[in-house]
Amino acid sequence: MAPMDPEKQDYIVVDRDRLVALLEDINTEENLELLKARILEVKRSLLAPREDIHGLFVLPNGKGVRIRRSTVVTELDQALAAFTLERSRYYVRRLIKGLTEVRKGRFNDINLRRWKEYDDIITDSLWIIDRRDTSGAHLAWYWGNFVPQIPHQLLLRYTRQGEWVLDPFAGSGTTLIECRRLGRNGLGVELNAGVVDKARELVAKEPNPYRVVTDLEAGDSRVFDFKALLARHGIQSVQLLLMHPPYHDIIKFSSAANDLCNAPTTEAFLAMFGQVLDNTLSLLDPDRFLAVVIGDKYTGGEWVPLGFYCMQEVLQRGLLLKSIVVKNFNDTTAKRGQQDLWRYRALTGGFFVFKHEYILLFQCRRPRRHARTG
Template sequence: MSVFDLRGIGPKKEKTLVENGYDNREKLMDANFYDIMRLPGFGYTITCNLWTSLNRNLDYPNMTEVVEYTKNDVMIENKKVVPWKQYKKSKNFVLQPPEYKPQRTTVWSFPDRGDWASHTSQYRGNWSPWVVRNIIERYSKLGDVVLDPMVGGGTTPVECKLLGRNSISIDINPSAIQITKDRLCLPDEYSEELQFSEHKTYVGDVRNLNLIADDTIDLIATHPPYTNIIRYAPCVDGDLSQITDYKLFFKEYRKAIKEMYRVLKPGAYCAVLIGDTHNKSHYVPISTKMMIDYLKEGFILKEDIIKKEWNCESNRYLAKYAGADFLLTMHEHLFIFEKPVCDINSLKNSSLDFFEE
């Protein structure tokens, strides 16, 4: 007979729980989600199902501001990321891109990723500063507050600093925040060339932006994880890139969308770069699902920009998938969403109309 009488928890899982001291329902009600998740045979998906059976909500950590910069190497994906000055010590420092031209179409292509200022390519999956610069220049103004709630390697706040915008950077991974703080440390001799701006960094979960008030952010610019395609922080509780189940990933990411909508000012924009993937032999339209979820939360789709991928054209990448029965994905979607000033229901022919449940 089942000890817990919980849906989806079979005899083996029950045995594991009992062996680890969770021998009654009351103890499970007091248990920490991530302690259970780390038990053999559990993981994020099964533990989420267990929490649902217990009628328990997941708790997300509050934002914690990080002021100190340790100046140490950090590990991302089990690879060492060194301070940018060490990484670029043999290169001449260039503060701004030499030939910046604003994009005027819905297809963006940047063969040169961009490595001015403190930008580097060490953080795999980080977006190009050319993309971020175009977003910031087009959808914000001097002195605005730009939020990146999944900041990764710090591209967004660096561009904010170069362009005279204030920034708030958040990441679930403390190592990512240390990388961001390192990238924000530009040489003092260039300070007079930059507009004054403030930049705050936090360890936190995008599903709980507790220190940010409603309707206070001028622009959101972010490049979220594509489910578990790149696992950035395998040892960090709550990292969305660890969720292997697509439905669960989108369920959790929907909570992030709610928070982004809450903190963004009416009439302001939210820019999200997202790509798709293949699961064995079929295409998984992650970007389409994510776009629909943003619309369902009340955003309006301002633009759908196609960003061409260049790193996929390397011989190494082509050789790896030469025998695969699918076409290589060579693009990402950059969605520009707007938080409407008025009630979405009063807008005729809005993008939401196409995706009503």
């Protein structure tokens, strides 16, 4: 495949030092029209590398910095549209800061100086994901696993590279695969030993460029010795808890009595889910996040709001609700090819066909400091 024309690429590699020096020199202009004329020259160079008169694309030792052309051009356009010299200079100074300074968020690696470049990160509470990621080790072989885009987004928003993620309902290892891709250490526990064996094989096939730990164990997360698992890796806590429990009995993952999918009642399911919370929440660092991916169910002519019930279980344990994300899902394996049947059932039964699930985000409150007495 022929390389893309550099004038059509949005991400380009430039000599950042030369670009910054040029912008700093431009900002010394005392005349607004002259300043804008020089800004326009820089913009033209970025848009048409072949006509670059400033040497921005002449890289010292073949090295440069990758920037997003459209973002930089937008910043330059703001400077060009300014009505005063000081305002135009302000936009140039802001662009220089974006090119030279890093200001990371509290819980992630997002450079807030260049926040406009992160349009791949979803910040809305409605997620429409039309197609699951099936690249690499994501084979979608396990019935009921969540789409890889969910852990991908959560890892980017709520962790930094090198931090630790714990998934007590690890399933086919989707979270751990994303941990490898994004440079996070991932620990997972899955009840079904047969699933663990295959998941380990797939996780191991995913490249590990950041040399992170991805460890998947078989066990019951209600009683599993997580502290021992963490100690084995030299840590005492994790920075993100990510849970995707069964949606009660919608899918039968096993016949085991200790599987949440076999809980005899909704109350029993919630009690078992609560046991997993009690066994893991103490491992989460203060101020860090728990994500619960859960959907509702419809049974006996009644909508059962499992998502809100699970949310209440978490809130009862003192965490702070930060967001409720509604994510679409299309046809499940059980409903595939039965759209007309389910539409008929909905029309006759007075309900709506499930097309969504929840991603519930909670923050671990800091332990309260006791006031001194005496």
